[in-house]
Amino acid sequence: MALAAEAQERIRALVDRYEHRQSALLPALFVAQEAVGFLPPETLAEVASLLELPPSEVISVASFYRLFFLEPVGRHLILLCTNLACHLNGAEAIGRRLEERLGIGPGQTTPDGAFTLRESECLAACALAPMMMVDRERFGPLTAAGVDEILDRHRGR
Amino acid sequence: MGAESILLRFTEGEGAVDLETYRQAGGYEAARRALTTLAPDSVIDIVEQSGLRGKGGAGFPTGRKWKFIPKGAPVKYVVVNGDEAEPCTFKDHLLLERAPHLLVEGIVIASYAVGAQRAYVYVRREGYLARERLEAAVAAAEQAGFLGDRIFGTDFSLRVVVHTGAGAYIAGEESALLESLEGRRAMPRARPPFPAIAGLYGKPTVINNVETLCHVPAVIHLGPEAYSALGPPALFSVSGHVRRPGIYELPLGTRMRALIETAGGLRPGRRFKAAFPGGSSSAILTDAHLDVPMDYEPLKQAGSMLGSASLIVMDDSTCMVRTVARAVAFYKEESCGKCTPCREGTYWLSQVFKRILGGQGRLEDLELLAHISRGMKGGTCFCLLGDSVPPALEASLKHFRHEYEHHIRTGRCDVEEGVGVAVGVA
Numbered sequence: 001m002a003l004a005a006e007a008q009e010r011i012r013a014l015v016d017r018y019e020h021r022q023s024a025l026l027p028a029l030f031v032a033q034e035a036v037g038f039l040p041p042e043t044l045a046e047v048a049s050l051l052e053l054p055p056s057e058v059i060s061v062a063s064f065y066r067l068f069f070l071e072p073v074g075r076h077l078i079l080l081c082t083n084l085a086c087h088l089n090g091a092e093a094i095g096r097r098l099e100e101r102l103g104i105g106p107g108q109t110t111p112d113g114a115f116t117l118r119e120s121e122c123l124a125a126c127a128l129a130p131m132m133m134v135d136r137e138r139f140g141p142l143t144a145a146g147v148d149e150i151l152d153r154h155r156g157r
Numbered sequence: 158m159g160a161e162s163i164l165l166r167f168t169e170g171e172g173a174v175d176l177e178t179y180r181q182a183g184g185y186e187a188a189r190r191a192l193t194t195l196a197p198d199s200v201i202d203i204v205e206q207s208g209l210r211g212k213g214g215a216g217f218p219t220g221r222k223w224k225f226i227p228k229g230a231p232v233k234y235v236v237v238n239g240d241e242a243e244p245c246t247f248k249d250h251l252l253l254e255r256a257p258h259l260l261v262e263g264i265v266i267a268s269y270a271v272g273a274q275r276a277y278v279y280v281r282r283e284g285y286l287a288r289e290r291l292e293a294a295v296a297a298a299e300q301a302g303f304l305g306d307r308i309f310g311t312d313f314s315l316r317v318v319v320h321t322g323a324g325a326y327i328a329g330e331e332s333a334l335l336e337s338l339e340g341r342r343a344m345p346r347a348r349p350p351f352p353a354i355a356g357l358y359g360k361p362t363v364i365n366n367v368e369t370l371c372h373v374p375a376v377i378h379l380g381p382e383a384y385s386a387l388g389p390p391a392l393f394s395v396s397g398h399v400r401r402p403g404i405y406e407l408p409l410g411t412r413m414r415a416l417i418e419t420a421g422g423l424r425p426g427r428r429f430k431a432a433f434p435g436g437s438s439s440a441i442l443t444d445a446h447l448d449v450p451m452d453y454e455p456l457k458q459a460g461s462m463l464g465s466a467s468l469i470v471m472d473d474s475t476c477m478v479r480t481v482a483r484a485v486a487f488y489k490e491e492s493c494g495k496c497t498p499c500r501e502g503t504y505w506l507s508q509v510f511k512r513i514l515g516g517q518g519r520l521e522d523l524e525l526l527a528h529i530s531r532g533m534k535g536g537t538c539f540c541l542l543g544d545s546v547p548p549a550l551e552a553s554l555k556h557f558r559h560e561y562e563h564h565i566r567t568g569r570c571d572v573e574e575g576v577g578v579a580v581g582v583a
Contacts, residue, residue: 017318020339020340021340022339023340024340026322027321030321060342061341065324065325067283067323068324082483083437083483084396084437084480084487085245088397088398088469121491122242122245122246124249124250124281124284125247126246126394126396127247127396127402127404129396133283
């Protein structure tokens with residue numbers, strides 16, 4: 001899928017923010033990812049061409065960072081923190097509840113495309129342990145019932 | 158927080174998010190004073206005299222770091238590390254979200270001191286609110302003339318760019334952060350040259366943590382002696398098994414026991430078992446250390462470290478084997494794979510833990526864990542990620558060996574509830 005003119009424009013504008021062109025690569029990949037939903041090879045090639053970078057370099061960078069999606073993801077991304085503060089406060093049980101309710105394991109997407117579930121390292125919100133992020137929002141301290149309610153609220157969106 | 162709070166007074170309630178609220182609290186007066194009445198060298202001297210040390214984990218004296226920047230260089234940078242992905246460290250997000258102008262003011266003073274005309278703030282991608290608030294603060298400060306050209310009518314100009322990462326703990330390591338800011342994989346650089354000589358785009362660069370720069374306005378405002386007399390103050394991230402996990406501003410040197418009590422103490426009926434005093438890369442301490450002052454030297458003497466001042470408290474319901482296994486899993490996930498001791502060490506430790514927790518452990522595995530751990534130490538890698546694993550692992554093998562042995566013999570946890578010390582239980 002070719003990037004829309006608006007996304008291309010935003011990527012070109014990013015270059016002006018930095019003294020070196022390649023510094024715009026991470027933000028440019030996010031612009032492309034938001035426009036397409038994920039980063040298929042043709043989108044990576046387009047970003048490479050817009051930033052005048054070798055495609056191999058763009059693919060290398062995109063595959064290094066966790067929040068660039070090289071495969072399609074659900075409409076909502078769940079990041080369940082399982083690092084120490086959350087681990088000590090019952091993240092494992094929250095994870096089991098999520099898996100039960102969604103019918104998928106970590107790293108998978110529900111068949112209806114609503115949710116992708118991922119386990120996450122620390123999200124710097126340890127006073128909320130156990131916590132998770134759904135898209136850009138933080139939730140915690142989580143309980144099993146609370147998890148159900150949060151899923152219901154997002155499912156239709 | 159009391160009247161003596163220098164940071165959390167800006168984050169109370171809704172915080173000081175907008176420029177007007179921050180200015181009413183005295184905001185930007187320290188920057189004005191520094192830029193209009195002090196020479197850059199005097200600012201550096203004041204910061205050095207204050208005893209301010211880096212709050213990202215390494216604790217390097219801030220003023221001394223600024224002094225490393227060569228004076229004559231035509232282009233220099235200030236880079237702010239707001240990646241904050243150290244397990245159970247969450248102070249910088251609070252500051253970015255509730256007091257973004259405090260950071261902007263710190264950046265103005267630091268940039269003036271070292272002669273940088275451009276500053277980059279690296280905020281991790283998941284800090285959506287932090288980035289939004291910081292970008293708004295930068296725009297408002299530009300509008301008000303606290304950033305941009307000829308700040309406070311002086312001939313000092315500064316532009317601040319907010320940048321985000323894309324999900325990688327290693328990007329918080331300063332040389333990997335520079336790589337990431339330059340649009341590459343976040344993999345650590347060889348040093349020397351150090352960033353002060355050849356950092357961002359090969360130019361002299363100061364890299365400071367968010368909290369560190371948030372202290373700077375108070376250092377200028379109070380003066381080095383009065384600032385230092387407050388402890389000096391620090392933000393402690395307290396998490397785990399306490400009743401009120403959160404960020405607390407207390408003097409360095411506050412005893413671990415008092416910090417736990419400030420965070421509401423343990424939950425009813427629970428007893429203290431152990432704690433990481435300075436995040437997951439610090440050696441685990443036990444109840445024998447409850448009265449150790451939370452400060453650089455005393456924690457070092459106790460065989461651990463202050464790190465990012467993140468106290469992770471564990472009560473008697475904790476299985477140490479599972480907890481240490483989780484910490485090891487973190488480093489395995491986040492190792493960038495560049496250096497063999499870290500890449501292979503974290504992998505093989507994880508395999509051994511998997512075997513022990515899966516009920517197939519052997520008693521020889523304990524020596525194997527210690528052996529792999531030894532191979533990861535001694536600064537043989539480009540960065541300290543691999544070196545961060547052995548302290549907690551080795552402390553757990555020393556203090557809680559019986560729990561490992563119990564797991565290996567029975568395939569189950571050996572959590573003896575009711576053992577340990579009550580701390581701050583009502």
